[in-house]
Amino acid sequence: MDPASAMQGLPQDQQAQLMQAIEQMQVRDSLRMYNSLVERCFRDCVESFRRKDLDSTEEKCVQSCCTKFMKHSARVGIRFGELSSEAETQMQQVMAAQGGGK
Amino acid sequence: MDPASAMQGLPQDQQAQLMQAIEQMQVRDSLRMYNSLVERCFRDCVESFRRKDLDSTEEKCVQSCCTKFMKHSARVGIRFGELSSEAETQMQQVMAAQGGGK
Amino acid sequence: MDPASAMQGLPQDQQAQLMQAIEQMQVRDSLRMYNSLVERCFRDCVESFRRKDLDSTEEKCVQSCCTKFMKHSARVGIRFGELSSEAETQMQQVMAAQGGGK
């Protein structure tokens, strides 16, 4: 069941409740991803602790790491969408072939 | 405090509330475990990306990994149950020796 | 926005609601941290499984690991507080310079 199709047929107040849940989940996931990205780029780019400030090499590395991760994440997102759609289509074909459930 | 004994003495409506919380937690944990198992078996079994489809060796490896993890998890579950019971028994003995709290 | 300043201006019942949320979060984080510490010290201190009981070397290692982690965590906490305060002060200076938002 897809959230968009779950929305259909719901009363107005419960559509609002689901939208709020979606929004909260997106905010939570953004914060999780932000923290995860900080952890990753810190781990990959910062090795020395003779100073308390990042040097320009470390700073540039963090920026590249961040940009690269976002590009990676976007490309996985495209593939994920394709794979999900394929799976959805196959699922519907199977259900149609079986006469479908209520 | 054990969930089963926490149930005793609760009004009917709150027993239902606790049962629903238990059920939600079990579903959440199943999904977490499923994702965790996928991550693990993918990490251990898939090393090459010259193709976009799993070959038969990778597929068999994932199946074995999955089976092995479930057997491992079941055995840890048995030990966990024993250890929990032992701890519960010891706890009760200590409380009895101390005259027990209300 | 800081939780303490978020409290100000809230009605009494919602202050209570926020306090309860803070308390639940602290309990959850304590349990998470406890489990995380057990995992870490077990991983770093226990290597052999010829016996089912910890030997005295392993036991002492776990105790040292635990103490050391708590000292580390406390020192990071001090630094974190300093860094947060600095950031807060800078934020307020920027907002003052811009005439502040409602």
Place this chain on the structure above:
Amino acid sequence: MSQQGGQDPAVAIDMAKQEMEYRVALFNAMVTSCYEKCIDKRYKDGELSVGENSCIDRCSSKYWQVTGIVGQMLGAQGGMQ
């Protein structure tokens, strides 16, 4: 409330939430796993190479297939309950 279609709306909302949480967790796990398998961590720049791009595409596809196999294995064992 009336239960048309044989499904309580509150249950439908819970199921939709859990489906979303699962999809988000699956996506995040795919991102992380394929990052480990495909990405060069020297970060000379923020660009993905041709090789990294190809790897990401194939990794995503294989990761998706692993979810299917694991799902079947768990289903065959009577689920996780």
Place this chain on the structure above:
Amino acid sequence: MSQQGGQDPAVAIDMAKQEMEYRVALFNAMVTSCYEKCIDKRYKDGELSVGENSCIDRCSSKYWQVTGIVGQMLGAQGGMQ
């Protein structure tokens, strides 16, 4: 509501939930940690060897003991608050 037994039922439910969450997290951590310590990852088949089985049993026992030691250490330090 009346509070027989000196404990608010709503608080009892919250505590029961947290106890369950803790037990689930402890079990999952034990599963993961002992998998890392005990399991051969070549996966020739899905069977656990005699050695793996023994290791799992002893690992679970030792892991449980570590939770006790850490609990005592944290308690002696005045808890985590």
Place this chain on the structure above:
Amino acid sequence: MSQQGGQDPAVAIDMAKQEMEYRVALFNAMVTSCYEKCIDKRYKDGELSVGENSCIDRCSSKYWQVTGIVGQMLGAQGGMQ
């Protein structure tokens, strides 16, 4: 309810909760990351050496700076939505 100050109290509570969750997650990540970078794991005793203490201080400072850079990068890309 009346909305003085232009902000719904329920929204204020949600935002305060999320701010707290973020701060706790950031602190925990800093603790973990700096533990990996700075701490000697032989655990001869439970004391932190002079070198470990210095490293912790500098690591915390650098980690904080990385959060700022990543935040700017994400902001420049139009956020995560």
